[in-house]
Amino acid sequence: MTELLAALTIFMGEAALKFPEWSPALFSIDFDFVGLGTFHLRWYALGYIAGIGLAWWYGTQLLKRPELFGGTAPLTKDGLDDLMFWIIIGIILGGRLGYILFYMVPYQMDVLTADPMAILRIWDGGMAFHGGIAGVVVVLAWFAMKRGVNLLSVGDIAGVTAPIGIGLVRIANFTNAELYGRPTDASIGMVFPEGYVPGSTPPAYNWDTGDWIYRGDELARHPSQLYESVLEGWLPLLVLSILIWKFGALKRPGLVAGLFLLFYGFGRSIAEHFREPDSFVHGLPEWLTMGMILSTPMWLGGAWLVWNALRPRKI
Template structure:
């Protein structure tokens, strides 16, 4: 049995400025995306300036979409009662599925601005995202949030700020699944030319599949609990369209190359 290490959420204080671990994770995510994007920029027909623009637009879309998605997917009733909660970013709350929609909106804007086919941009940006997802989950772990369900497995972890039960360290499961395995899978798959949306489809299928499975180990949101069939969580429900669309994009017949 393990004990949560109770890590200080503040990495370092520089005078009155407090640098939080979670903020560092965002920086690492965007820096890794920029580095990986530049590695493949020339081969994909993009300039480094365009990559920088795309990463910036994607980052804005991820943050705005993540916040809006959290409110609309997880706090909608509270939002209807008090719309100002959308602006209370200091209270926390981000949604991957909302962030994904925000990134897609940013990709559409970028494609129109530079007059590039949408599928080319989406299939280019998809492989450079999973590392950011992984470090984000590490940030969740350091912050002691999004813990797992009770377990009797030997690596069960007690989160003292929650209770005295050994729980799945589900944040670390997701860090490995999203940040290591999914990245490796999509990055290697995208190394060769693929038909349009194949790379994006593999990402949707891979993320949606692992998220659906890991939700069985992750504690459901207390205010929502199960949202369907007395066992399905909101995260699983939101992942079903990803899985379906991912399967379609991977297996469909197309002659359009990415």
């Protein structure tokens, strides 16, 4: 309750709310006595864990109802279990590799040159969602070929379950005070403790005192993480679920996967107008961001999948 009240505390007159003073970790365990430091279970990690777990649960509910797929489910429960393992690998490797290729190589090559091991330090931050999607696509294609299952139907399951994780991780971005929005004087604006280094790294948090460290010159900004949670996560989940359970969308392989890609491309492109661009990305016009550029293949791929699913079939 105190955190909620803190969020509603008026800051900078009546123009903005102040970021809630909660810890970025659910709990911490001190291992200093064995020289291992302190382990922090962060909300961010919890967002990934809960998102993957709920996605698996939702996928099993779909597979229990083969009539949703037109009579035969594309996977068994054991098959889904195996697929989820490989999807996790695809998310981690694809997300990290995407960040390296899309952001560090073009804009932070000096960092890689000075410290090549930064590529492996995933715990220091740096995951690209579009890279994660690419990793999942590769995994789905490999899995479908290996198991001899319908790639489009498997992609549909991924398409309706992925928004759960996206919605939760965007909320975790909010609790971590990262990837915040552009400055605004609207009443919805929020004052975040801003990062100290270029890029989208989280701001300083004093683990000893349990306080966020403000520099004193923070601006009121859009809570764009919450916009993205709705536009990229909960809205697609709601619409796609209605199409599946009420209108039989899974009976047209590829339709749900294509609509998910279109939903994400649309939501991300809208949110980019409110989200603060990465400070190290330069050379782009003001109306264009890296997030929009990387969403272009999703627009194209999604449109093709929807067209392919809805086009008349020869009898």
